[in-house]
Amino acid sequence: DVKVTQSSRYLVKRTGEKVFLECVQDMDHENMFWYRQDPGLGLRLIYFSYDVKMKEKGDIPEGYSVSREKKERFSLILESASTNQTSMYLCASSSPSQGMSTDTQYFGPGTRLTVL
């Protein structure tokens, strides 16, 4: 089974703090993703990475950055946390099927971040 783990299930931080959310997958997947989930808005893509040290902006990258130094690990960084970044953060990974972008994304358990 695909296993995607996230470093924390719940996190409470203060405004202005630097926050690191870690995601690790054990299936040697090339692609990794960070989403945030908010009530009534579904999941929205923040950033994704299709290779080590490669990153691309998603739909809502403002206020976030990412790091992918190793294939299995994808970190989401909030440089200066703000209250509007209080949300559920979900990491996912996928691997292209037969060299095509027909990948199924597998998700971690999520991190519920509260910024006070």
Added chain:
Amino acid sequence: AQKVTQAQTEISVVEKEDVTLDCVYETRDTTYYLFWYKQPPSGELVFLIRRNSFDEQNEISGRYSWNFQKSTSSFNFTITASQVVDSAVYFCALSEAITGTASKLTFGTGTRLQVTL
């Protein structure tokens, strides 16, 4: 731009009832994939099914079935004889290729299903 609409915000049924979750999508792509995910109270999204745009055959997996109709841009999900363990938020999603080997998912806003005894 791609769009997925799940008009039903919340559905409540009594155990053993059948329930259908609606999903309508918009895309200009001729090749695309549709997904359903389940999010139980624990929070993790669980993959249920992937369907490509060339395969309109309905799929059944145990108590779950999916009806894909390209003519109406719909990909509906039916649970037969619902059980309390089916209580969750269900998301429909549409893929869009962003590189040659990676795709982006556009999610609907989800339907919360509550199954009671």
